[in-house]
Amino acid sequence: MAEETDQPLDATAANAPTDGDAVKDRPAEEQEKFESDFALKMVDTLVAINEQQISSYELPNRFFTKDELACFGHFTKSVPISPIPVIYPETGFLLFQGVPVPKSVNFTVSSLEEIEHILLTNLSEDMKILQLSDLGSDMINAYQMATQIYNDRLEKIRTSYFANVKNAKSQVMEISAAVVCGFVIILTLVSLT
Helix, strand or coil, X not given: CHHHHHCCCCHHHHHCCCHHHHHHHCCHHHHHHHHHHHHHHHHHHHHHHHCCCCCHHHHHHHCCCHHHHXXXXXXXXXXXXXXXXXXXXXXXXXXXXXCCXXXXXXXXXXXXXXXXXXXXXXXXXXXXXXXXXXXXXXHHHHHHHHHHHHHHHHHHHHHHHHHHHHHHHXXXXXXHHHHHHHHHHHHHHHHHC
């Protein structure tokens, strides 16, 4: 009889995970999927804000827990500001087209400060002082994945931009050489007559 009183009345209540146990109780595959999905969500959200597809005021609706908001805040602090420099005119000139700098990864200080302000207004005081290491292992893993995904995406965009600039510069050189050759031919013909 004494053993029966130590047991909870509801068997499901005894097996229900607490918030701290949620990460531990997930199967490994489900945990990896959660981390990778959350990492992609952070990257896509940051890029969408920079491309002005969504407003920074929508952040609290995109992340469901305070840990997710705090992790996203740490992620935004890790991205480089204006990693792709303008090395070619963005607007057209003479007969040539410009090459616009990709805006999806070129953040300004003001845009990142706006995101940080929104996050701080939605986090409690104890969450504001959290370091990345204070978050759960799932958040730390998602942060590391998001950083890797973002850096890979940044490198692809940078490579594409530099290739477009190289093509534009070669077009300028080819057209300039054709104009100079044409001018020399005209001068030669005029001097022969």
